[in-house]
Amino acid sequence: MTDTTRDLIQQLAGLAKRKHYTCEDSWYNCPQSEDGSANDNAGEECDCGADEHNAKVDAICAALAQPEPEEPTGEELEEFALKHGGGYFNCDCQAEADILTRKHVSNYRAVLARWGRPAIQPIPVSERPWEREGWCDNNGWCWGFDADDTDPFWESDHPEACGCWTHVLPHYALPIPEPTTQEDN
Numbered sequence: 001m002t003d004t005t006r007d008l009i010q011q012l013a014g015l016a017k018r019k020h021y022t023c024e025d026s027w028y029n030c031p032q033s034e035d036g037s038a039n040d041n042a043g044e045e046c047d048c049g050a051d052e053h054n055a056k057v058d059a060i061c062a063a064l065a066q067p068e069p070e071e072p073t074g075e076e077l078e079e080f081a082l083k084h085g086g087g088y089f090n091c092d093c094q095a096e097a098d099i100l101t102r103k104h105v106s107n108y109r110a111v112l113a114r115w116g117r118p119a120i121q122p123i124p125v126s127e128r129p130w131e132r133e134g135w136c137d138n139n140g141w142c143w144g145f146d147a148d149d150t151d152p153f154w155e156s157d158h159p160e161a162c163g164c165w166t167h168v169l170p171h172y173a174l175p176i177p178e179p180t181t182q183e184d185n
Contacts, residue, residue, distance in 0.1 A: 009064050016057045021048035122167035129168060130159040137171040144168045 020033035029037040030048035046052075072080070122145060123129045136142045140158050144165035159168060 006065065009061050013057055013061045017054045018048075018050040020046060020050045122169055124167055125159070125165050129170075135170045142168055142171045143173055 020030035022029050022033045022035060026035055026038040028039075029035055030046055030050065031037045031042045031044050032046040032048075032051065125144070130136050130140075130142050136159070141156050142159055143154055143156055144159060144162050145154055145167040146152060146162070146164050147166040154169075155162070156171070159165065
């Protein structure tokens, strides 16, 4: 991320953040405002929503500030191609091996361009992320991981209905299937 982008994110955060509510009659002030509240029963916690709103702004800024994933260098891809190329590179002619290596590196670059973004990481159920706007679909469903001891799996359902979920993903995420083994009958 460039310094310009980082500065723009900070400017946006400054514009988006709210101050705690104040009024001419300090009885109605948020207890967290600079002047505080004249209402002794108001407590000390924010009651105007500024803390909650500002926490969302901070979360959005943190997500925007994530660095772009680094692509592997040509040398790293070439090393990978040689290591995982199978029998293709076991040829007598070095020129032919070089052509095959370049072809595989080109294919790997194409794959990275298409699918090289980091996957959405599952979030523990204890954080209750489905309460965030846009996390669930129109029916209130998202993806949850059922960590049943015998057969763990991802399912789409309403998060409050599934007490056995350990982690969740937003409704638009595609959970990556776990490799399965098939027993010979």
